[in-house]
Amino acid sequence: MDAPEDARPNPTIYDVAKAAGVAPSTVSRAFSRPGRVNSETAERIRRIANEIGYRTNPLARGLPNGRTALLAVIVADVTNPFFFEIIRGAEKTASEAGYTLLVVDAQESVDAEREALERTLPLVEGLILATSRMSDSSIRVAAKQRPTVVMNRVMTDVPSVLTDNARGMRSAVEHLAGLGHTSLTYVAGPEASWADGMRWRAFREATSELELKARRIGPYPPTLAGGLSAAQALAKHSTTAVVAYNDLLAIGAIRGLKRLGRSVPADVSVIGFDNIFGSDFCTPPLTTVAAPLRHLGAFAVQNLLAQLRSSTPAGSSGPTLLPAKLVERGSTAPRRATKKRRATATDGNPVRQPA
Amino acid sequence: MDAPEDARPNPTIYDVAKAAGVAPSTVSRAFSRPGRVNSETAERIRRIANEIGYRTNPLARGLPNGRTALLAVIVADVTNPFFFEIIRGAEKTASEAGYTLLVVDAQESVDAEREALERTLPLVEGLILATSRMSDSSIRVAAKQRPTVVMNRVMTDVPSVLTDNARGMRSAVEHLAGLGHTSLTYVAGPEASWADGMRWRAFREATSELELKARRIGPYPPTLAGGLSAAQALAKHSTTAVVAYNDLLAIGAIRGLKRLGRSVPADVSVIGFDNIFGSDFCTPPLTTVAAPLRHLGAFAVQNLLAQLRSSTPAGSSGPTLLPAKLVERGSTAPRRATKKRRATATDGNPVRQPA
DNA sequence: ATGAAAGCGCTAACAA
């Protein structure tokens, strides 16, 4: 053979069989999932296997039936802190059930996402699409092949989990109204985002019910940079209260506003969405609609596992709403008594930071 | 609906072969990596395959030869922003090379890490251990099985990439010394952390060369909570300058210090390590030793790919140091003229926030 | 409960 000893392949089921003096299939059974065979032989086989360092090969195991013990979550952007806790929740639930969770980054690009999907789909038993940017039909195609759960997006025929945006937005708007604000601005996230649509709609409904003026600017990328741009538009109008599509946008907007000489929350109150890492130690600490991040992840995996067990044709369960919760921190304050302030841009020295 | 026809298995190489009137192996060749076969037949086969929706099954493909086009990075804690950019860098490089990167969370636990390793190792062609908590020997065992790159840790016989901690620490200490601080405290991270050892050592060397007093407290978990605890210890002594094991710890310490009535940077200057997401918008913005996060990830993957191509026995390349860079922001300031301040704990009302 | 045999979908020699 070629490689003399570097290629000492892992022991296989056959090696174990030989060492134990049984048939390969017996070894296989000693390691198979259900009933967890418990005869003396099985016990002995496992001991021997352990001694000679046998590890079952997941690739080979998966070939005959598709049982790979792998689950995947495709996130729009690993770099976005929104996903951290989701991943953690999913990971934990998955590993407790004996599954490995693969985290795949779509790099905020539809093409990359589709490619990632194609690459991972055949490997895994189930799939979580966290904030997918793909079309409904693309998702449906994937869901036909493997149990799928969609996150932060409603689909009629694919199980989905999402934050209760409507009620979350509602409480945000009420909070602002309670502080005396009468004219609210929504800073929109990416157009392709389903959640953005939901939030904007809920925003309009809530403001109209409470008879507040509603405005919308955007779309902006859901990033700090996006928020910085938004701040410019915000500064041009006399906005006193804004709700941003998400925390990143909100934090970016706050920073931008500050640079432009506006004070938060004195001049303008800002509310974010999601309660991501960092939202509590930015300045001022961000008032935000907290998404049940960890639960979202855990729930998605549980749903997947349930589908796997029952081999349910997926479509059965409708969207599941997990409650959001307004976290009041320092970025919101009562509206100033002053009516028209013209001096805004000049009071205090605009903080100049290098970009 | 039940699924009478749900079990329409994906078309296989045989289906394509039949449709194209060729042998299966010919189909296989039409899809194989190297020469990217270009005969007319190959072209035709690919067209037909595409029509009937054939997708090559990575599981089956991997079985004979282990070529799964999968790479894995095992991170100590997906929840830690330190890894975001590393993952992004790795992901990008990997996907450009046609590989899929699996991100696996070790949940900051050695056991979980070992398990994750065992699960993923057989699946992938190469492995990146980002800030592993496992023993050198465990890592060596893994590296025997698959090309491996270790991050943020030096190993003689396994390729590794890491930030140039020594020079980074050096610049941090010099910065502090330049501001007039004479007594520095190092807030230590987890004991098992190799990087922590490095940083502490570099800290001692730099301080002694510059004839500064050096103290060390800890270990603390490298989290915000850890920093909060550290603040208590910090407040007990009259420290004016601290370098923390990482940004999370630093940010936590700053928050804790504030709650205890100390002002940063007026009373105490704080420097972190890594320049993670959030370190620029916390209050005050954190002065920190920026790690070349994205490069670390990209480099690790490149190294892996190189190993795969050349089937180098890994051990050849020594550790690679990527330069760190001190980012001066708002958490450091000149040492106060005042010599002994006894009033510290009582001036101003200690901000009391619910934990 | 165990053994024998037939694949899972693909790749990799070897011939032709």
Place this chain on the structure above:
DNA sequence: TTGTTAGCGCTTTCAT
């Protein structure tokens, strides 16, 4: 170039 023939390591009928 293309077809033929064995497997990769495991699971799964089907007998025993």
